[in-house]
Amino acid sequence: MDQSSQAIPVTPDNAIVWHNNRLYLLDQRYLPHQTDFVELNSAQEVAYAIRDMVVRGAPAIGITAAFGVVLSVMQAGDHWRDKIDADIKTLAASRPTAVNLFWALSRMRNKIASFEGDHIIKMLLDEAKAIHQEDIDANHKMGALGSALVEGKTRVITHCNAGALATGGYGTALGVIRSLHANGKLAQVYADETRPWLQGSRLTAWELLQDDIPVSLLADGAAASLMSGGDIGWVIVGSDRIAANGDVANKIGTYSLAVAAKYHGVKVMVVAPTSTIDMEISCGKDIPIEVRESDELLYCGGKRIGASGASVWNPVFDVTPAALVDAIVTERGVVLSPNSEKLAQLMA
Ligand code: MRU
DSSP: OGGGGGGGGOOGGSSSSETTEEEEEEEETSSSOOEEEEOOOOOHHHHHHHHHHHHSSSHHHHHHHHHHHHHHHHGGGGHHHHHHHHHHHHHHOOOOSHHHHHHHHHHHHHHHHHHOOOHHHHHHHHHHHHHHHHHHHHHHHHHHHHHHHHOOOOOEEEOOOOSSSGSSSOOOOHHHHHHHTTTTTTEEEEOOOOTTIIIIIIIIIHHHHHHOOOOOEOOOGGGHHHTTOOOOEHHHHHHHHEESSSSSSTTHHHHHHHHHHHHTOOOOEEEEGGGGGGGGGGSGGGGGBBBOOOOHHHOOOEEOSSSSOOOOOOOEEEEEEEEGEEEETTTEEEEEEEOHHHHHHHHH
């Protein structure tokens, strides 16, 4: 850890920090055992950090890329116009599925297009900070809306990490879970470990425990058995991209969780800001799904676990059809039993 980042408190809400004209990211590759910040000074470094999962989670990737645009201009000085398009392209190529990345870059591009005057860095920095703050505000709104959907005290299952670490702060799915806890409505939260990157056991569990919210870990394959006991009220997850018809892309394993939930009469809540809704994609099959390296399955904690010679298919997201989703919670309101008409109305 460098001297400057030692001043930054390590909390899940501080995973993306602009400090002393640099961007600091809490390195999520090594949480919970190491809590170090990575210092970034260029758009290339930011693109690498997104690609390599130093930062991850749809809204967090968008916010980080916005700060990457600021770093591009700071680094290029008077020559920023020569570099900016290429740097934005590099940032956009870092990961394909979360639409928040492209949404945030498009907001930064619009600012650049409207720029006249002398203070480009200040203008872009203000926009990146606004994107960050708006995301935090949206999460608090969604937390209250999602919590209001739940009647009585309930047990919930969540998948991956859709918390403060994956957003500007507070979280989407974990924002609702935080609100349920604050309102005395959370009987128990189960976190799927979320193979292969273990966002559930490493990140969600760490984050909830930082807030003194007890959490039980589940092997991904245990969720259906748990539901069959009849004591689970809701599956609550985030999303990386929602198509115009309400189909939901999220971390691999969300689809099987939703299928099991439907079978057992458990409700499914997807919590995502409107920056995650892609009205240009009509249905889930057109959402680009990232496929990552085989090593993520063949190795665990740096140790080889897969038999040598085995081939690997490692898609890291899947699509849950809208028909399996009971509610999409956004900062603009809740859509029950989502479909094209309802989403068009929400986004109008
Ligand atoms: O591969 P990741 O860790 O970036 O995937 C993250 C997820 O799938 C989250 O559930 C999603 O981005 C929503 S985060 C609020």
